[in-house]
Amino acid sequence: MTRFGGILVAIAAVTAVAAPFFLKPFGIFLISTWAVLTIAAIGLNLTLGYAGQISLAQGAFVGIGAYTVALLTPAGVPFFVAFMAAGLLCFAIGWILGYPALRVQHHYLAFVTLAFTTLVFLVLRNEEWLTNGIYGITGTPRPNLLGWKTSGARDFYFLCLGTLTMLSLATWWMLRSPWGRAFLALRENPIRALSLGLDTRRYTLMAFAIGSSLGGLAGALYAPLVQFIEPNSFSFGLSFNLLLMVIVGGSGNFFGPFVGVLIAVLLPEWLRITQGYYLIAYAAAVMVILVFCPTGVLGLIERTRRLVRHKVTGTPPLTSGAGP
Amino acid sequence: MLRSVLFAPVIVTSLGLTSPVHAQSTVYIPAILELSGAGAVSGTNFRDGMLLAIDEINAKGGILGKKIDTPLLDTQSDAGTSRAQVQKVLDNKPYVIIGPVFSGSVLVDMLLTQQAEIPEIVGGEAAAITQKGNPYIFRTSFGQQFSIPKIANYMRDRIKAKTVAVLWVNNDFGKGGRDTFIKEMNSRDIRVVADISTESGQTDFSADVVKLKGATADAIFVYLNEEESARFLREAKKQGINKPLIGETTLLGQKVIDLAGEAANGVRGHVGLTIDAPIPAVQEFAARFKMRFNYACDHNGIKGYTAVYFIKHVTEKIRKFDSGAFAEAAHGMTITPKDEPGILMEATWDKNGDIDRISFLGEVVDGKQKIVKTLPKLGK
């Protein structure tokens, strides 16, 4: 990372830690939501931005994760165990959902995953014996970890932030390992990758499974954050939103999700000054952002940097990076 | 990351923007409503009824000399969002909170308002809401545990039904009604021979009507939202269903009648709140509403309107803006139109925050809702 970038990250990190001390509970709830959704978005960015596999199922995985925790913790399962279970369950399901990606790509894959999302919603709503159906599950407790009570808004935020930090470090590690290289190869040219000995099938499934498990882990925090989950919260609206966050932030860019989620969480709140018209304003804003930076906010910064370099060294600027 | 640095202050400002500097001359009574998404119809009706009341009251000098300051916060018909919005208004120390209408949202919000000890006046009708011993929750209409039994009695006493079919919309409103209904039917040993779920926003009801025709039911209980009710009634007429169609409030609402046209004729059932109630006050209100917003208000409009007058009256009784005292006083209080015209119909709030009013049995006769019988308050 460039020195410039390093400084920005440092500033952002300090802001993230300091913020809750200046905010009212609502503000803390917002940034907690940001932290949780960022985890899910990082997962989608891995599947979509790096491995180039479009998925409209991330919202469903957040839901599966949330229900796992909401169902296990009241049964006396320690939060940490339930948290892990959510991750593993979504890893397994994500692996299976990856198989269609071995056959079809692009919009076909998008619609398969979208169908999956809706099916998950139907199961969550209809299997009342398990999920309490449309009524949802109220009051998932916030965990005590080694004596640390996270019931307070600020404590729970730090739990989310901590989890986010650890998971993004892990992702960072994976992306700089040969796996990261393999994922990029998968996105840019699967056929060539195959001829270079890359087991593209295994990497594709991995990309799906890991991305999905991150979605599940996000959900594991979502349940105790909101303390009420219902099937509707995880219908395709959420999947669309997560996709929006990744694209707006800059897909295939490590920090894209952080920025994208921040925009998607804060902008609507911010626009509520326009009273009844805030959703219109928000939708318009998103479209404008995309017109000016189709490769995402960070993509734009990337491109301008390249253009500048281009002027100097004569390397052509790149437009790709917005996934397939 | 650049943007996040730029946006970080926004977190703070966004709060600055959302916490109105309410001067001493106003009382802060925020409303959290379904203004977009699936619940928008109910939410906007509720909102407009509420606004009407607020303007009337403020025009007359407000409550105890303070003008009502009611920012509208949209839940997008999503529980998570509504929770966030409640959190937001709680940060600004509200006196009372109005809304939301969706029971799911109510169930999550009431956890917070209870913690903060702020009364919440909701439009939700799910039975569960008032069964959690929450001393800060108040209804503006019958909970399903009161309205559905009235339907059940109607089925037994008037229709003399031995077997019934139930058609319900598969959201928390419809499911709640359906579950209560089945319970009530069993307790009156009436057999439920068909139990059909429909999707909210469903457009084609032919399959459901076919199933209903197949079922040998003496009567059909229809528990859907407005436009779905209308679509169903049209399909039912098309396929010539000849069983009595029984509904609860919505099905007999003017909106459904307008949408379904003559297909609505012959529909009967229980009406909790209706602008067609044979009560002058209600009809005058309906007229004022129509004049201002130029559409016919439904029961949610009445809920919103009476909610505000409920707050006004209780506050004037306790003579101060004290959330705790409000909750205290409101339980077991009966408000008559004599003391408070804006309440439209005499209403009593019991110890759980459930409301008790007179209600009606109605029937749709050539495109108009006709009240055939007035049911007394349960308390009497």
Add this chain to the structure above:
Amino acid sequence: MASFIQLLVSGLATGAIYALIAVGFTLLWQTSQTINFAQGEFVMLPAFFVLAAMNAGAPFWLAVLIGISLSVLILGILFKVVVVDPMLKYGVLPLVISTIALSLLLKESTKDFYSSQAQPFPALVPAIDVHVFDAVVSTQSLAVLAVAIVTVVSLNLLLNRTRLGRQMQATAQNATLARILGVPVRRMVLYTFLLNAVLVAIASILVSPIYLAKFTNGETLGMAAFIAAIVGGFNQVRGAILGGIILGVLDNLSAAYISSQYRGAFPLIVLIIVILLRPQGLLGRIEERSV
């Protein structure tokens, strides 16, 4: 048996509506790789144009014309110029997001600037119930079915018999090559957008009397159209008809005979199976994937 025929007939009628919407959807995909997630809202909106025009005092026939021209202007030209063109060269995804945002924009605008309430909508054809075999079907549904079939047939004629149509197809199949062959590609793409705008307007005016005009209608219709388009064949106009009808009938049969709670699931399962076993759709051509 009677009920079965009834389900079939109504399914057919519903399917025709889906088909009508799906056709435009596939056209956009073919010529400009646009997955229009706002297609449902595109169908919801023109009805409100018409209603607005009527509130302004226009007679129905005039209001209909106004509605169609407005949707050509807004959902055709404006949509292409403002939303699609700037983003096309950046791949499918940013555009997908943009259309998702657009659908929110259209829904909310309709709600805030017209009404959140469902609106009754005047019918082009009087609603008379016709008895076919032992099933009942409304003349309105028949009208939709007829229009859908006529549309697709004439579209096929246009695409296969006329020079213009062949140029459009060339554009759809290989824009670069078409350009070399002197096809005015840009104009062809614009034409498909106009065509789509007209189709959604027609669909809107046909279905609103049956389904009522409401700002949320697009959600159900849009999703149905996607499924119909893919099942039938993303790159085949007549595929949309088949897809739509399969979907409509399947939805009814599964709701009636299998499970009403899971009625939404069966079309999706079919969708997944079709995509996995025959990605090009039942009537679709295989799209060469560049190696």
Add this chain to the structure above:
Amino acid sequence: MTAVLEVSNIRKTFGGIVAVDDVSLKVPAGEILGIIGPNGSGKSTLFNCVLGQLQPSAGEVRIDGKLTTGMRPCDLNRLGVSRTFQLLQVFPQLSVRDNLILAGQEHQGSMASRLFGRADAGLSDAAGEMIEFFGLSHLVHERAGSLSYGQQKLLDAAMAFMAGPRLVLLDEPAGGVNLTMLGQLRERLHAYHAERNATFVVIEHQMEFVMALCTRVVALAEGRVIAEGAPQDIRRNPAVIEAYLGH
């Protein structure tokens, strides 16, 4: 001794069209075999059948006597069979160095070791040598996308050699490369061949290139082998001339 590559009676049909019709080849170790033929004569299809990118309709492929028909390209590659593509196939977003590391990383260790091991999979040096060998050292950190066409061709070849394959199939390596670059490429191929005694199979149009590079040439037309022998003989072979002029 068994041939490095043995193709027996390969046949590939698309619908009704026969692309490759009963072709058999034997490529002994250390040979540089050229495959020529007019467009559509089935050269690339044959390649793809050998490399598992296509399933042959009939026939067998053996590498070092091991039956490999129907194997996935990645497994074949791990057996020491690598290729270049007719159209450029480098990873434009990755640096030259990363392109080469990628070409080598899957040939060692396990998935786990690749996740937890070193970021460069310990291939930096090997990559460096290969880059130097192809004279790209000055570009090592450039994104492959920003290289000139010829440079990318070299990189493409370098990637094929990165894992030290026993058998390399080059699909029109000379295609679209300017003469100086062409000379460099041919010279590099020769050098590599001499150093590692690798076996090449080359599809090429550019006759001079074939003549200069190959030890033996097979001519295809309409999916069939029409001639086979030393480059200069093939050049004079009437059947070959006919096949080319015929088109």
